[in-house]
Amino acid sequence: MNRFTRPISLLAAAAAVIALSGCGGSSPGATTLDKNADVTITWWTGQDEAAHKTLESLAEEFEKEHPNVTIDLSPGASSTEELLQKMLASFSGYNYPDISYAFGSWSSQLEGSNRTLDITERVQDDAIGWDEFSDSARQTVQPTGEKTIGFPAIVDNLSLIYNKTVFDAAGVDYPTEDWSWADFRSAAKRLTDPATNTYGYGYSVQGTEETTWQFWPHLWQAGGSILSEDGTSVEFDSEAGINALTFLRGMAVDDKSVYLDQTDTKAGQLFAADRIGMITSGPWQLYDLKAAGTSYGVVQLPGTGDDHQTVSGPDIWALFDHQDKNREYWAFEFTHWLTSAEQDQRWNVAIGNLPLRTSELSSDAFAEKVKEYPGLEVMAANSLNAKTARPTIKGYVWISESIGHAISEVLQGKGDPKSALEAAAEEANGQLK
Template identity: 75%
Template sequence: MHRFTAARPIAAVAAVAAVIALSGCGASQQGATTLDKDAKVELTWWTGQSEQAQTMLEDLAAEFEKDHPNVTIDVSPGSSSTEELLQKISAGFAGGSYPDISYAFGSWASQLESSGRTLDITEQVTDPEVKWDEFSESARGTVQPTGEKTIGFPAIVDNLSLIYNKTVFDEAGVEYPTEDWSWDDFREAADDLTDESTNTYGYAYSVSGSEETVWQFWPHLWQEGGDILDDEGLAAFDSEAGVRALTLLQEMAIDDKSIYLDQTDTKFAQLFASDRIGMMTSGPWQLYDLNTAKTDYGVVQLPGTDGDHQTVSGPDIWALFDHKDKNREYWSYEFTKWLTSAEQDERWNVAIGNLPLRSSEVDSDAFKEQVEAYPGLDVMAANNENAINVRPTIKGYVGLSESIGNAISEVLQGQGEPKAALEEAAEKANTTLK
C-alpha cells in the first residue's frame, strides 16, 4: 500500500531540475483552441501507484469513462516506482510525451510549475462546488508552490502525530499523553519512561541527517514562532526560535539521555513496536505495522508551545499539464475534481488506509470503518487542522535539508551546540538557495 509519501527521498529533485528548466521552453503541438465538451478526448494519467491502489484507480477511471463516453483515460503507474516519475515527466517535456495528469510528490511542485507546462486552475477552484476549503492549508499550499498558480489538486495527505506505547507507559506508571500536553510535559514523561537497565527509551529521533531528521524538527521551529525561510527566500531557521527548538532536543538527548538516536530511520519504529520505546512522532503509514505487531498504542496531536500544536504534513498532488488543447484541459480538470471529491476519495484513499483528503470525510461511515481497523486514524485526520505551514518546494530545498539535517544530527550526538550548528547550516543552505 502506498502509505509513506511524505518523507521519501528528495535527492531526485536536484538531479532533474536542470532538465525541467531546459525542457520548459519547448513547444507542445497545438490542439483544440475552442472548447467542445462533446468532442472525443483521450487523457493520459500516471498514477504513481501500484497493486491495490492502482486497481482502485483504474476502476474509478473506467467509471468516469462510462459516465462520459467521449472521454478515454489511459491509466498506468507511469514508471516502475513513484520516485522515478519526476525524471520521466521531465524527459516527456523535452519530447512532448508528458501526461495530462500525474501523481507527484509535494517536494516536486515548484520544479513542475517552473517548467511552464502545468495548467493553472486557480480560477476554477474558486467555484463553491469544488469546496476547496475542505483541503487542509498545507495541502492547498503545496499545489500553489509560488502562490501565483494552482497546478493541480491534493492527492494524499498525512501529518506527524504523537504515537505512544501504552505497555511502556503502564510499566513505568506514567499517565498517557493528552491533547493539552506541552513539550515540558513531553520531556518529563520521556525521562520517566527511560530505563537504562532494560534499554527502554522515552522517545526516538532520527540522526541520519535525512529528510526524516529534518521534517521532525519543523513543528518545533514553527511552534516557537520561527520560519524556515525569510521574505527573501534565504534560510531563517537559525533564529532564536530555531535555537530554542533544537536546545530542547539536545537537552533530552544529552542531559536526560531519554532519546533513542536512530542512524537508520527505520529501527526506532521496530523498537517501538516491540515495547522498547515509549513515544514516537509519526504518521498514518505506521499504524498498519503496529496493528500487525499487535502493539498496544494510542495517538494524540503533537505537544504544543503556548497552546500551539502545529504539525508538519507531506501532501502529494495530482499535477495537471498543459497540452495547448482546450478539450484535454477541460476534461483533465473535470476528472481530477471528480476524483478528489469526498465520494470518490472514500473509495480509494480511505479504503486503502490513507487519511481522507477532505475534512468532510472524517465523519463518513467509510472512514469510521477504517478507524475501527486502525485506531488513531481519526486523531490523525483531525490533526490535519494543525498542518498550517508548508515545507518549501523551492529548488534549493534539497541542499537546505541536507545542511540542517546534518546540524541536528551532530548536536543530538554531542558534536556541536545549537546556535553555532544552525548558523553554519544556514550559511551552507544559503549557498544552495542563492
C-alpha cells in the first residue's frame, strides 16, 4: 500500500485558478452574524463510502446539537483525485462548497483562487488548541504564511520499520531511536545476504513522489532546503543535498544493501515476506504487516546528531468564502468541532490514522488502536519530527519529477550525485520560471 497520491493535472489546475480568480462574485449572503439563523453549509468529504458514512454520522450529531444548522454533505467527486478539478470548475459558477477535503499539495493553489476563508485570527484563540497540530500540518494550511485556509484533516509521517525476523537471523541488534546514518548503513550492510536474496533496506527508484519524499528527510537532516527562502528556485543541489544522495548511493551502489524497487510497492511486499530488513513507511503499512503476520518494530528515522526530522503529507479541510457571515461562522465551528480531540478519536483514530492532536496520544481510544497495530504510538510521537512541510507551490510537481529522476539514476549507478542534482535543479528552475 502506498500513502502518496500524486496531485492531478497541476498545470491545468494552476492555469484555471489564475483565470478564475478575476471572475465576478455571487450575491453576498448575511452581512452580519446571527448565530441562531437557519443556515446550510455544504461539505465535500472526499472519502470512500465507508469513511464517508462515518463522517455522515458525525455531521448528524452536530446537527442535533445545533438544530439551526444543516450540513449538506457528499463525497464531492467520484474519487479524491478528482476533487481539485471539481473545485476549480465550481469556482466559475460560485457553487463551490463551504468545506472540502483537499490534498495538502493543493493548498497553495486553493489560496491563490481567492475563494478560501482566512481564519488566521480565529485560530489564535487558546480554545482552538492550534499548537496541538504538528508544525508540518500547520504549515500546510498556511501555504504562503499569510493566510490560514482551513484545518488539518489527516496527518502521517515516515518512520523506520524493521523486520525482527531478518534482524534475528543476521544477529543484528534492533534499531534504536538515537540511530545515526552510520548505524543505519552498517546494519543494512550486515542484513544483506545475496545467497538468500535478502536486502538490508528497500527504496523506490520509480522516480515518483514515493522516490522523492523519502529523500527529503535526508536533505533536511543534512541541513539543506528544497526551495530558496523566497520560494522562486530550488536548493536541493546544495552541499547538503549532495551529501545526502552520496550517502544513499553508498548503500545502494557500493554496499549493494538496498533493494531498488521499480514499482513503489514491491519493497513493502518483500519486507512483509521477511526478505528486506528495513523500510521507511507510515501507518498505512501496518495493516499489510498485520495481515501478513510479519514480526516488526518501529522507530523514528535515523538522524544526524539530534536531528531526526521526518516528512509528512498532511491533508486539509479547506474552508471557502461565500460572503455570508452565518455560513462562515458555522463552517469554522463545525470544522473545529470535527478536528477536536474527542471527535478525532472517533474519526482518524477509529479508522487507523494517526491522531491529529498531541492531546490524543494518551487517550483510551488510541491505546486500543495501538494494541491492534503496534508501532502506531511511535509513529504518532514521530509527528513531532515533522518540522518542515513539503512545498505546496504550484510547481512542486516539476520539482518532484526532476529530483525523483535524478535520485533513481544515481541509486542505480548511472550518475554521480553532484552532476545529477545540478541537472535536476536546472530543469526544475527552468520549469518554475
